[in-house]
Amino acid sequence: MKIIVCVKQVPDTAATMEVENGNISWGDAPLIINPWDEFAVEAALNLAADQGGEVTALCLGKEEETEAIKHALAMGADAAVLVSDPALKGSDTVAASKVLAAAITKIGEVDLVLFGQQSVDTDTGLLPVQVARLLKWPSLTLVSKFKEVTPAEGSLQVIRSMEEGNQVIKSRLPAVVSVTKDYGEPRYPSFMGIRKASKAEYPVWTLTDLGIDPPSSSISWPEVNKPVEKEIVTEIIDGDTPEEKAKTLVEKLIAEKVL
């Protein structure tokens, strides 16, 4: 089974984000693999172990930003491909999906493409669907479990987990799946994996390699703002009895339109 897992590089979730003049920066905080993608890598590795086959990590990013790919390799991915081209700076999800779809097509004979459910920086969750659409493959989002995967019959059954409940879905392969954190904790990289990853070589494809023109973005971010900081007022409610205090509290909450 040939599985591709798409991984993205994001600023460390522990980093402090600064917004200034419409630009976002995170100081010298390190970049990490998008934490959601780790669940997708975990799923890919388990599927490959069960079914036999190989896992390729696919990343769209700057050439020097290798954290996500290296992390996926250290977790156990067999191979990696980085797509990097200066023309892709500031791409929106439509543009990114075109590039990823082209890369997936170029890799060829893929049975399954996995994504994390969203990325922690831009938070759209759109890419899996857009890539599926371009490839004309079924798109199965928010998957928490793979019930049955039978590449020989070209079919799979998954469980989608949503707030309202779980949904069992049967689909044909190849397909694009986004994995939620309910899938189960991702493994840590092993020391062996770390050594392998640090030595691993992988191709870096440009748009020319993919044979496509720079895709245009439909949206841009002319401005980014921090939410206005709320003024927080602390008030200690006085009263002789708990009942009295509760009464005052309820009155205040009603006055503030909280209740």
Add this chain to the structure above:
Amino acid sequence: MDFGLSEEHHMVQRMVRDFAVKEVAPTIQEQDRLGEMDPQVLPRMAELGILGITIPLKYGGQGMDYISLGLACEELEAVDTSLRVVISVHNGLTCLTLLQWGTEEQKNKFLVPLAQGEKIGCGAFTEPGAGSDLSHLQTTGKIDGSCYILNGEKMWISLATAADYAVVTVRTNPKASKAYQGLSTFLVDLHSPGISRGDLHGKLGVRAGSTGWIAFQDVRVPAENMIGKEGEGFKVTMSAFDSGRYTVAAGATGLIGAALDASKTYADQRKAFGEKISDLQLIKAKIARMSLDYQAARLLYLKAGWMKNKGLRNTRETSAAKWYATEASFQAASEAVQIHGAYGYSDEYPVERYLRNAKGAMIYEGSNEIQSLIQADYALERRQDKKLRKESPPYDHESWT
């Protein structure tokens, strides 16, 4: 000269940090209050390969270098000292001692399961009546056919009740002209008849770790379990400390880092006299000191690690790193408590635990008074390293992986 860490080192750091932060940090306050080790800790560290990180693949280890070992200690102790203590005694005192002094048979028989984490090791040197002055230890080992018979008691032994094997130094020749020449070291199976052991309670720190005693009553140890030769026990023990102290130094550096992080976060949010306390110069001075000490301690241990990688004798550098880092970590933890005001005095915040934990490292693996004597003797040229019959092996990527 290259001060950079490799990509591999960064990944090791991240992986060990993720483990400690995700799996230990959430329950550490509770374990510390209980005064018990979380039973999941050793199996998880074994599973992740941390218990064999700096041992060649062919001996069951992970084949990472000595810098990786230091970085792992730093990350572990940033969460809790008890995690790093595991590395100090299992990886440091036990595995690395076997790697340096063990015979091929001993390595295959004992080091492999230890490095794989199937067995746990500890180092048992201290006795009720002898700590710093190890040459006068009193546990005896008397030859009897193909065995030595051990009698005596070891005290203050980390992982005493958790370990399967102990590296034990005893007196095999009471008539040796110099006390230290009468010592020999053994790898002892702690499940042997005649061994009793237990945990000590009421410790100031490392409460989430195990520290105990091991008593030997007519314990028969096969002569082939002797590490090094008869009479080499003191040298073997000092080599064990060259390994153990390195992990203590690196760990204490992590503790300084943790004290600094906690202090930064708190000082940036706490207000007094209308401003953030991090804007007050007296608080800044404390933060500055921690930051400086973190950098200095890190340079010292990384240099020792670099020397270990090269196979250079590093007793002086490792002792300096241990001395500096553990003193500084106690200072940093104390100042972190101070910065937290009354909150720092409560275990709702981690800094009081840092302070209690930091004290131990000034005592064990050679008290800091002993380290200062070592440094003085080197500086005064009263001490010179003599070549050992078996030196600590350098890190060799080819043969280790």
